[in-house]
Structure formats: C-alpha cells, structure tokens
Amino acid sequence: xxxxxxxxxxxxxxxxxxxxxxxxxxxxxxxxxxxxxxxxxxxxxxxxxxxxxxxxxxxxxxxxxxxxxxxxxxxxxxxxxxxxxxxxxxxxxxxxxxxxxxxxxxxxxxxxxxxxxxxxxxxxxxxxxxxxxxxxxxxxxxxxxxxxxxxxxxxxxxxxxxxxxxxxxxxxxxxxxxxxxxxxxxxxxxxxxxxxxxxxxxxxxxxxxxxxxxxxxxxxxxxxxxxxxxxxxxxxxxxxxxxxxxxxxxxxxxxxxxxxxxxxxxxxxxxxxxxxxxxxxxxxxxxxxxxxxxxxxxxxxxxxxxxxxxxxxxxxxxxxxxxx
Numbered sequence: 001x002x003x004x005x006x007x008x009x010x011x012x013x014x015x016x017x018x019x020x021x022x023x024x025x026x027x028x029x030x031x032x033x034x035x036x037x038x039x040x041x042x043x044x045x046x047x048x049x050x051x052x053x054x055x056x057x058x059x060x061x062x063x064x065x066x067x068x069x070x071x072x073x074x075x076x077x078x079x080x081x082x083x084x085x086x087x088x089x090x091x092x093x094x095x096x097x098x099x100x101x102x103x104x105x106x107x108x109x110x111x112x113x114x115x116x117x118x119x120x121x122x123x124x125x126x127x128x129x130x131x132x133x134x135x136x137x138x139x140x141x142x143x144x145x146x147x148x149x150x151x152x153x154x155x156x157x158x159x160x161x162x163x164x165x166x167x168x169x170x171x172x173x174x175x176x177x178x179x180x181x182x183x184x185x186x187x188x189x190x191x192x193x194x195x196x197x198x199x200x201x202x203x204x205x206x207x208x209x210x211x212x213x214x215x216x217x218x219x220x221x222x223x224x225x226x227x228x229x230x231x232x233x234x235x236x237x238x239x240x241x242x243x244x245x246x247x248x249x250x251x252x253x254x255x256x257x258x259x260x261x262x263x264x265x266x267x268x269x270x271x272x273x274x275x276x277x278x279x280x281x282x283x284x285x286x287x288x289x290x291x292x293x294x295x296x297x298x299x300x301x302x303x304x305x306x307x308x309x310x311x312x313x314x315x316x317x318x319x320x321x322x323x324x
Contacts, residue, residue: 002289002307003041009064009301010186011237011281025063033057034303047192047200055105055202058188066188070206072151073213078142082108083220087199087228094220097122100136101129105204154210189235197287201233218243223250231256238280246275264292
C-alpha cells in the first residue's frame with residue numbers, strides 16, 4: 001500500500017496530427033498538475049485536499065474544458081459543473097450551471113461541507129458561492145475567442161460537439177478534418193489515495209460546444225462521472241450521456257465490491273464492455289495504491305504517479321514513463 005494519483009484532461013477523438021502548439025501546453029499543464037499533486041501527497045495532505053488542489057489548477061488553465069477554458073452553450077454562455085467525493089465517508093458535493101464562479105470544484109466542496117445537500121445548481125449555487133465568499137468574476141472572463149469560433153462552427157453545422165470531436169458539415173454523416181487534429185478541449189479530473197488507503201475523486205467541466213442551455217452532463221452525477229468509496233476513486237470523461245447511461249464510475253466500484261475484480265480488471269470491463277466505443281475514458285486509483293487509466297476513444301490526456309517513484313504520461317495508447 002502507498003499513495004497514488006492520476007489525472008485526466010479529457011478523452012475523445014484526439015488525432016495524431018494535432019500540432020505541437022496545441023498539444024504541448026496541455027502536456028505541460030498535466031505534468032505540472034501531477035507534480036503539484038505528488039508534492040501535496042508527500043506533504044501528507046488529505047486526498048480530498050489533493051484532488052481539489054489539482055482540479056483547481058486545471059480549471060485555471062485555458063487549454064482544458066473546465067473553468068477558464070469552458071466551452072459555450074448554444075446561447076454563447078458558459079455553464080460549468082463539478083463534483084468532489086470523499087471515499088472514506090462517501091460525502092460528496094456537486095454543482096451545475098455556474099457562470100461566474102472561478103473554481104467550480106471548490107464550490108462543490110463547500111456544498112459538501114457546509115450544506116445538508118449534495119447538489120446545487122444555477123442561481124441557487126451562484127448565490128451560495130457569493131455567500132461563502134468564493135471568488136466570482138463577470139461571465140465574460142470565461143468566454144475566449146477560440147471558444148467563440150468553435151461555437152460559430154457548430155451553430156453553422158447545427159451540431160453539438162463533445163470532447164475532442166472534430167467539426168462536422170451540415171451533412172451529419174461527413175466529418176471535416178480540421179487540419180490541426182483537435183477542435184475541442186476536455187473535461188478534467190483527479191483521483192488520489194494516501195498511505196492509509198483514504199480515497200477521493202474530483203471532476204470539472206464546461207460541458208460541450210453548442211449544448212442546450214440547462215443541459216447537465218455526467219460530471220456532477222454521483223456514480224456516473226465521479227465516485228469514491230473505501231475501494232477506489234474514479235473520474236470519468238467522454239460523452240456525458242453515454243457515461244450516465246453506463247453509470248461508469250459506480251460500476252467500477254461495484255465490480256470490485258460484488259465481483260471481487262481488481263481495479264484494472266473492473267475498469268477495463270466497464271470501458272471495453274459496458275460503454276460503446278469512442279465514448280469514455282477514466283482514471284482510477286484503489287485503496288491499495290493501484291492506478292489504471294483506460295479509454296475506448298482515440299486518445300485521452302492523462303498522467304499518474306505512485307509512491308514507488310514512477311510516473312506515467314500519455315495521450316494515445318502508448319505511454320511515457322519517468323522517475324520522479
């Protein structure tokens with residue numbers, strides 16, 4: 001048994017030809033955030049503190065679809081959502097429909113710790129954030145030129161766009177290559193376990209391009225995009241509707257709990273057999289310090305580290321390993 005951490009920056013159709021100027025900032029951000037998480041675990045921070053810290057950092061990075069980088073709804077607005085869960089107590093907090101809160105994941109934690117509820121959304125969540133003194137900004141803070149252009153493309157095509165999906169013409173059967181291999185940025189998440197086997201999971205997202213106002217995805221749904229108990233912690237990414245239908249995060253834990261599967265086998269079963277291809281990826285850690293990061297999409301931005309000193313980074317099936 002030992003500490004472990006894993007994080008993701010979204011899964012989907014990430015083409016190998018994605019140019020360096022788009023790929024490298026995300027790679028650097030994941031490595032940076034991984035080191036932040038590792039340092040926090042070494043400093044004996046709780047897994048709950050660690051996953052919040054890491055996801056906050058990812059939310060503040062405009063290269064991912066969460067926080068500052070959140071994509072736009074059909075009306076050109078942002079609706080951010082997040083969830084955090086403590087495995088030991090099963091306490092959890094979730095938020096949706098945020099337009100001004102800088103760090104949705106921190107509001108989710110405040111909901112968990114300072115209300116009798118699990119889930120707050122839209123105006124009620126925004127009001128509670130202000131009452132609790134969380135940082136808020138004008139909604140324009142989250143609206144970037146790149147995401148305005150993405151919305152324009154997909155309104156013209158009359159399509160929604162999910163994590164890393166490439167632009168599509170009005171003929172919905174024909175996809176248009178972008179030339180850069182990447183027209184969308186992805187959901188973020190982190191899972192961690194400490195030396196005592198305590199687990200936590202956190203996930204945050206801006207949804208998907210051109211979604212209907214009011215749509216809620218899998219990220220804040222306990223057991224779909226986010227789950228943690230005394231066996232494992234899971235953060236999922238991909239096509240939210242498919243993740244919800246598959247109750248992805250909870251199914252990993254259930255296969256471990258009721259079937260006695262290992263973390264790796266349980267996660268592989270869910271990703272490879274329970275959810276259609278091109279729909280899902282996840283990162284997970286177990287109470288024993290195991291890590292797994294499977295996906296059935298073209299790629300998934302992901303990174304992990306364990307107490308034995310080894311770290312791993314990957315986008316496509318191949319991975320890069322190094323010693324911390």
